[in-house]
Amino acid sequence: MSHFDLIILGSGSGNSILDERFADWKVAIIDKGVGSRGSFGGTCLNVGCIPTKMFVHTADVAGSPEAGARLGVDLERRGVDWPAVRDRIFGRIDPIADAGERFRAEEQPNVRLLRGNARFTGLRKLSVELPDGDVTVSADRVVVAAGSRPRLPPIPGLAESGFHTSDSVMRLERLPERMIVLGSGFVAAELAHVFASFGVAVTVVARFGALLRGEDAAISQRFTELASRHWDLRLNRKVVGVERDGEVVRLRLDGTDGAQTIEAEELLVAVGRVSNADQLDATVGGLELTRHGQIAVDAHQKTTAEGVWALGDVSSEHQLKHVANHEARIVQHNLLHPHEPIRSDGLVVPHAVFSSPQIASVGVTEEQARSRGLDYVSAVQDYAGIAYGWAMEDTTGFAKLLAEPDTGRLLGAHIIGPQAATLIQPLVQAMQFGLDARTMARGQYWIHPAMPELIENALLKLPLR
Ligand SMILES: Cc1cc2nc3c(=O)[nH]c(=O)nc-3n(C[C@H](O)[C@H](O)[C@H](O)COP(=O)(O)OP(=O)(O)OC[C@H]3O[C@@H](n4cnc5c(N)ncnc54)[C@H](O)[C@@H]3O)c2cc1C
Numbered sequence: 001m002s003h004f005d006l007i008i009l010g011s012g013s014g015n016s017i018l019d020e021r022f023a024d025w026k027v028a029i030i031d032k033g034v035g036s037r038g039s040f041g042g043t044c045l046n047v048g049c050i051p052t053k054m055f056v057h058t059a060d061v062a063g064s065p066e067a068g069a070r071l072g073v074d075l076e077r078r079g080v081d082w083p084a085v086r087d088r089i090f091g092r093i094d095p096i097a098d099a100g101e102r103f104r105a106e107e108q109p110n111v112r113l114l115r116g117n118a119r120f121t122g123l124r125k126l127s128v129e130l131p132d133g134d135v136t137v138s139a140d141r142v143v144v145a146a147g148s149r150p151r152l153p154p155i156p157g158l159a160e161s162g163f164h165t166s167d168s169v170m171r172l173e174r175l176p177e178r179m180i181v182l183g184s185g186f187v188a189a190e191l192a193h194v195f196a197s198f199g200v201a202v203t204v205v206a207r208f209g210a211l212l213r214g215e216d217a218a219i220s221q222r223f224t225e226l227a228s229r230h231w232d233l234r235l236n237r238k239v240v241g242v243e244r245d246g247e248v249v250r251l252r253l254d255g256t257d258g259a260q261t262i263e264a265e266e267l268l269v270a271v272g273r274v275s276n277a278d279q280l281d282a283t284v285g286g287l288e289l290t291r292h293g294q295i296a297v298d299a300h301q302k303t304t305a306e307g308v309w310a311l312g313d314v315s316s317e318h319q320l321k322h323v324a325n326h327e328a329r330i331v332q333h334n335l336l337h338p339h340e341p342i343r344s345d346g347l348v349v350p351h352a353v354f355s356s357p358q359i360a361s362v363g364v365t366e367e368q369a370r371s372r373g374l375d376y377v378s379a380v381q382d383y384a385g386i387a388y389g390w391a392m393e394d395t396t397g398f399a400k401l402l403a404e405p406d407t408g409r410l411l412g413a414h415i416i417g418p419q420a421a422t423l424i425q426p427l428v429q430a431m432q433f434g435l436d437a438r439t440m441a442r443g444q445y446w447i448h449p450a451m452p453e454l455i456e457n458a459l460l461k462l463p464l465r
């Protein structure tokens with residue numbers, strides 16, 4: 001058995017903890033890899049944020065003929081060369097993952113990289129399955145950054161159907177003619193946009209009457225309306241069975257208006273992600289889990305086991321890379337300064353959905369404000385009512401703000417439309433640093449006629465007392 005100063009389980013956000021300040025620590029990094037190559041570096045780099053956004057940007061470019069047509073520009077899309085797009089994207093990502101792995105494995109004498117599946121066998125003690133047999137390792141401190149994996153619903157026939165998840169679908173051999181996307185959250189919205197823009201006939205199957213139901217209802221409704229123009233939406237549907245028949249996969253659906261069967265060449269399952277905590281024998285290591293199956297942590301990212309921290313998707317209620325990165329920085333500090341620990345809470349958590357159109361959000365939705373009994377006012381500003389939105393001939397985007405009527409303190413911001421993920425950032429800043437709506441609107445210049453005038457006008461529309 002080998003003993004270390006520090007074991008990091010997971011090479012995604014956990015890998016970013018190690019810098020030159022750990023040069024004299026004896027460290028083990030354990031990782032079993034993600035995706036079809038078993039890549040080093042975790043979800044975001046290999047099968048998450050980075051490849052999806054490289055595909056989404058390509059999809060946005062593929063949508064130029066439609067955008068041009070609104071403006072009197074006649075563009076022709078002659079096709080999307082899938083192998084070229086796919087190989088460009090992974091031709092950039094794979095070498096980064098491989099270089100990251102080589103760096104840890106070969107260039108850092110104080111670091112030992114163990115590429116295998118790990119589970120706890122005791123307090124700060126783990127067994128790792130390596131190709132030439134299991135090894136047991138222990139440490140004075142352990143960081144669990146083991147992430148999450150796609151959830152697979154218990155649908156009869158699914159396991160035999162040759163379905164994809166976000167782990168595999170971005171490396172398809174060829175573009176199918178048709179694809180069924182099961183689910184209506186982040187992954188479904190982003191990847192349906194990608195494949196539909198590349199010419200695939202996409203059918204989205206959702207359990208309820210709208211897509212992206214976690215968003216403010218006005219945003220979710222607008223997105224659903226717009227999505228129905230490009231994708232075949234099967235809302236309020238339950239999948240009761242899946243069958244593969246050669247090249248074709250068939251889904252049997254049940255809903256209020258009866259049974260239906262739909263078919264396609266490929267099926268993408270995107271119904272959420274589950275924490276990998278259940279695969280770690282966490283309780284054997286003294287780690288308690290939450291009722292949602294994540295590793296329980298306190299505000300210092302400490303678990304219930306002495307000397308064990310956790311971060312990212314394995315323990316967080318937010319499955320977002322900026323949250324995992326922030327928590328990794330907190331753990332890093334707390335490892336280096338155990339007597340001056342800092343907290344990870346207290347930040348507002350924004351998110352964006354990179355679909356078409358983009359969506360971005362921070363703070364409470366109107367439904368949450370109402371159910372929590374908050375005193376609030378709201379305002380909506382259309383892109384069509386500001387100069388740049390006008391220039392773009394945008395007719396469907398808007399920003400919606402919620403604020404306290406007396407103080408002007410912002411409670412929530414929700415944007416659907418071009419560059420929503422960028423436009424939200426000044427509102428995140430205002431909420432985080434307590435800038436009220438009036439001061440934000442009138443205490444600075446807003447470049448004319450730039451897109452942030454959307455925010456300026458929405459702020460000015462808030463009916464504050
Ligand atoms: C398709 C997709 C798109 C996304 N897009 C975005 C986005 O645009 N913006 C955003 O903020 N977030 C996005 N996310 C979410 C983001 O990727 C995650 O929140 C983030 O990567 C989590 O990082 P992590 O370090 O917690 O886990 P990971 O990066 O998943 O790292 C965990 C590592 O632990 C390893 N591991 C797990 N269990 C074991 C074990 N028992 N033994 C050994 N090793 C193990 C895994 O192999 C993995 O390498 C996306 C996710 C997906 C799936």
Ligand SMILES: NC(=O)c1ccc[n+]([C@@H]2O[C@H](COP(=O)([O-])OP(=O)(O)OC[C@H]3O[C@@H](n4cnc5c(N)ncnc54)[C@H](O)[C@@H]3O)[C@@H](O)[C@H]2O)c1
Nearest residue numbers: 153183184185186187188207270271272273319352353354
């Ligand atoms: N841009 C981003 O930041 C980004 C992009 C992709 C993923 N992510 C992260 O990854 C997480 C996972 O993404 P996701 O889209 O898989 O999950 P999600 O939680 O966003 O959405 C899951 C969807 O699946 C539906 N669903 C659940 N069970 C179902 C069933 N049995 N049949 C049909 N539908 C079912 C839900 O109603 C929901 O619409 C996200 O929550 C997000 O935190 C972030």
